[in-house]
Amino acid sequence: MIQLLPSTFSEFKKLSTIRLIEKLISEGREAHIITSGEQYEFIEKQIEERQLRSLIKVYKSEQNVPDKTCNGALNENQYKFINKWVKDFNTEQYQALQYAKIENIQINASAGTGKTTLVIRIIYELLITGKVKPEEMIITTFTNNSTEDIKNRLYELFYKRWQVSHNAKCRELIENFYKIKIVTLDSYNKELLGKLGGQFGCSKNLKVANEKIILKNIITKKLREYLDLNKITFTKLGMGEVDLIKLINIFISHNKFNVRDISNFILYESNDDERVKAVCKLLYNVSTNVICEIDNIYIRKDKIILKDVEYKLNEIFNYGFTTKEKIGRIKYIFVDECQDTNLLQFNILKKLKDSTNAKIIAVGDPNQAIYGFRGANPESMEMFEKIADQKIELKKNYRTQKNILDKIDEIFSTLIGKEFVNPVVTKDSGGVIEKITYDRYDSFKDIVRKVKENLPDIEKARRDNEGKENLKDRISILVRTNSKGREIADRLKEEISCTFNNGGNLYRSKAARELLILIRYLLMPDNLLYKLQVLNTSYLNWDYGKFNCKELEKLDTAYVDNLLLDFNNYLKTIQNRTPFGKICEIIATQNPSKGIESYQQDLNLILDRFIKNSKVSSLVDLDIFLTFKMIHDREEQDSHQKKAEDLVVVNTMHSAKGLEFHTVIMLADDNYRIDEERKELINIFFQKYTGKVGIKYKEKIRNKFFTDILEIEQEKIRRDEINLLYVGMTRSIEKLVVITNNNTKKYTYGELLKKGGF
Numbered sequence: 049m050i051q052l053l054p055s056t057f058s059e060f061k062k063l064s065t066i067r068l069i070e071k072l073i074s075e076g077r078e079a080h081i082i083t084s085g086e087q088y089e090f091i092e093k094q095i096e097e098r099q100l101r102s103l104i105k106v107y108k109s110e111q112n113v114p115d116k117t118c119n120g121a122l123n124e125n126q127y128k129f130i131n132k133w134v135k136d137f138n139t140e141q142y143q144a145l146q147y148a149k150i151e152n153i154q155i156n157a158s159a160g161t162g163k164t165t166l167v168i169r170i171i172y173e174l175l176i177t178g179k180v181k182p183e184e185m186i187i188t189t190f191t192n193n194s195t196e197d198i199k200n201r202l203y204e205l206f207y208k209r210w211q212v213s214h215n216a217k218c219r220e221l222i223e224n225f226y227k228i229k230i231v232t233l234d235s236y237n238k239e240l241l242g243k244l245g246g247q248f249g250c251s252k253n254l255k256v257a258n259e260k261i262i263l264k265n266i267i268t269k270k271l272r273e274y275l276d277l278n279k280i281t282f283t284k285l286g287m288g289e290v291d292l293i294k295l296i297n298i299f300i301s302h303n304k305f306n307v308r309d310i311s312n313f314i315l316y317e318s319n320d321d322e323r324v325k326a327v328c329k330l331l332y333n334v335s336t337n338v339i340c341e342i343d344n345i346y347i348r349k350d351k352i353i354l355k356d357v358e359y360k361l362n363e364i365f366n367y368g369f370t371t372k373e374k375i376g377r378i379k380y381i382f383v384d385e386c387q388d389t390n391l392l393q394f395n396i397l398k399k400l401k402d403s404t405n406a407k408i409i410a411v412g413d414p415n416q417a418i419y420g421f422r423g424a425n426p427e428s429m430e431m432f433e434k435i436a437d438q439k440i441e442l443k444k445n446y447r448t449q450k451n452i453l454d455k456i457d458e459i460f461s462t463l464i465g466k467e468f469v470n471p472v473v474t475k476d477s478g479g480v481i482e483k484i485t486y487d488r489y490d491s492f493k494d495i496v497r498k499v500k501e502n503l504p505d506i507e508k509a510r511r512d513n514e515g516k517e518n519l520k521d522r523i524s525i526l527v528r529t530n531s532k533g534r535e536i537a538d539r540l541k542e543e544i545s546c547t548f549n550n551g552g553n554l555y556r557s558k559a560a561r562e563l564l565i566l567i568r569y570l571l572m573p574d575n576l577l578y579k580l581q582v583l584n585t586s587y588l589n590w591d592y593g594k595f596n597c598k599e600l601e602k603l604d605t606a607y608v609d610n611l612l613l614d615f616n617n618y619l620k621t622i623q624n625r626t627p628f629g630k631i632c633e634i635i636a637t638q639n640p641s642k643g644i645e646s647y648q649q650d651l652n653l654i655l656d657r658f659i660k661n662s663k664v665s666s667l668v669d670l671d672i673f674l675t676f677k678m679i680h681d682r683e684e685q686d687s688h689q690k691k692a693e694d695l696v697v698v699n700t701m702h703s704a705k706g707l708e709f710h711t712v713i714m715l716a717d718d719n720y721r722i723d724e725e726r727k728e729l730i731n732i733f734f735q736k737y738t739g740k741v742g743i744k745y746k747e748k749i750r751n752k753f754f755t756d757i758l759e760i761e762q763e764k765i766r767r768d769e770i771n772l773l774y775v776g777m778t779r780s781i782e783k784l785v786v787i788t789n790n791n792t793k794k795y796t797y798g799e800l801l802k803k804g805g806f
């Protein structure tokens with residue numbers, strides 16, 4: 049709240065000033081007062097006497113303040129005036145804003161304390177004052193969602209400012225908004241490698257490869273070669289081909305793992321079980337072969353694996369193969385959510401800073417670190433702190449009501465076994481935190497009941513907000529996994545309009561794409577393109593390489609037909625089935641999901657939607673349905689408007705990071721470690737410092753290192769999950785409802801919350 053107080057004084061004004069201060073205290077509000085002359089001295093004295101430094105900030109104006117108070121809407125002149133004197137920020141935010149203009153800073157703060165708001169404001173200030181040009185800054189985040197969020201909020205700031213002031217600079221920035229690089233760290237690194245990687249054979253058109261698709265095929269090929277060459281049987285190894293492929297796949301694609309490090313790993317000890325030793329040797333050899341093959345293919349095709357991007361960039365920087373000219377002019381690097389950075393990423397950012405003399409503004413919250421499992425470094429906050437000239441902590445929470453935050457403190461103090469204190473709250477007008485326990489099989493009824501119960505509040509909040517679509521005025525149903533989110537959104541949509549907000553999209557999933565290809569092939573079996581495409585899908589167990597569908601003319605049709613012979617013969621046996629029956633039959637026999645749970649769930653959901661849509665009966669209908677959905681859903685995803693309209697949104701915990709909602713309904717019985725539940729568990733842990741790799745497969749076969757590392761790794765995963773639960777719970781502004789089962793299962797948030805005494 050901003051108050052302009054006139055410079056001159058009457059007794060009446062004096063009284064009203066005291067009243068104003070009292071009112072602000074009673075509301076627990078924070079205020080900025082601008083005044084001059086004797087009024088300034090008077091207010092300062094009042095504030096001192098009442099010990100209100102933290103609530104009220106007074107600015108002394110050298111100019112005379114206009115003789116009228118203003119609260120809320122400002123006219124243009126008032127706006128200009130205030131903009132000159134005041135940043136509607138608390139002291140720490142204001143300090144950070146000032147430091148950011150001259151130094152490297154690190155901002156460390158808990159949820160809801162205004163980190164993102166501050167970063168956006170710093171960016172805004174640097175641009176609007178002309179200190180930095182749009183193309184001279186890089187703003188990195190970890191997810192596409194955060195990128196979108198920052199873009200929207202920054203744009204809004206410029207737009208609002210332009211509406212009030214019609215400032216020419218503002219207009220110029222709006223027009224050049226696209227030049228501001230707000231990107232995920234991964235995509236920035238890829239672009240950078242394209243620029244710098246000439247000596248390493250990387251071109252500007254470098255594409256990040258979808259390693260999953262290609263890996264499986266190459267692994268199968270190399271595994272069979274190895275087994276043949278060494279005359280090894282599956283019995284000797286104690287596991288079958290599918291599991292072996294899975295094991296090698298996990299080993300190679302593990303995020304902490306880089307292909308070049310393979311020889312540094314220790315896989316077994318001399319007293320390990322013979323089968324374990326045989327599997328480890330196989331793992332080492334096949335992986336090396338696979339990696340060489342992938343490198344060859346990728347170099348030819350100008351592709352690279354995501355993890356390799358960081359590795360190569362580090363090498364380039366380490367060997368000094370880069371110059372300021374090649375990188376381009378960078379004055380500022382912003383790192384949002386810096387707690388989630390891994391060591392390689394940090395090194396790249398630091399080297400980038402050193403080579404360009406750019407300033408780094410890093411913002412994070414150690415309690416919201418959720419990417420430990422994929423290599424984020426727990427010390428990342430400290431690393432950024434070391435390169436910062438100033439460290440700033442934000443101490444006030446502006447989001448959540450006091451009673452909700454107090455409860456969160458209590459739960460997390462118990463869970464992590466040390467005092468956990470959220471920052472000072474600014475809101476204390478009675479928030480609601482409740483837990484609903486159900487003992488039926490399904491929590492859906494409770495979700496619907498709670499949504500309906502809370503909708504009137506949201507509608508009111510929107511009305512109070514003058515009908516403006518505010519993304520905060522919504523109910524968010526928070527779930528742990530994508531598939532659970534989809535399921536809930538799907539069921540809920542039948543009663544209440546809602547949006548599922550996640551990273552992916554059902555109709556862009558592999559399951560959807562492959563199903564469409566299958567349908568088109570069934571419709572037009574003579575079309576060469578569809579023949580090739582279907583050969584590339586998981587419906588055919590084609591064991592090596594994918595066809596390049598763009599090079600149709602180079603292909604020998606007879607050869608392709610020959611490859612499809614078995615599949616076509618099989619299709620003949622089911623030709624009399626109904627279209628839908630045919631598809632179900634093919635899915636049952638060809639098993640395209642190959643045991644990948646998410647693929648199966650996506651497929652089930654699509655089939656379920658087919659069934660519910662009574663208009664879909666022929667294969668052509670199915671084709672149209674899927675094609676339409678692919679286009680339509682894409683529009684829906686891209687449409688900010690659509691997202692804003694719905695009062696109810698379903699979010700995964702990950703996708704809700706950085707957002708806030710009037711009401712949060714959290715589903716706490718979703719399992720967060722599906723792997724543990726599987727009977728035939730395959731698990732690999734890498735211990736970075738010792739180079740040891742813990743391996744477990746089948747029920748009891750494991751190397752000696754596995755048990756040693758297991759506990760440490762589980763604790764890491766648990767910590768990630770606790771942090772993710774914290775992220776979820778701190779999204780709420782007014783209300784937090786937790787729905788959990790009576791018999792809380794292991795590895796659910798219900799279990800964690802119970803341990804936390806909730």
Ligand SMILES: Nc1ncnc2c1ncn2[C@@H]1O[C@H](COP(=O)(O)OP(=O)(O)OP(=O)(O)O)[C@@H](O)[C@H]1O
Nearest residue numbers: 136137138158159160161162163164165446447706
């Ligand atoms: N000085 C301030 N005065 C009043 N409200 C503020 C202030 N700073 C931030 N806010 C508001 O507080 C809320 C939380 O801010 P923001 O989203 O920036 O927090 P955050 O620290 O990034 O949170 P998280 O880490 O949970 O994503 C927003 O609604 C924002 O508008």
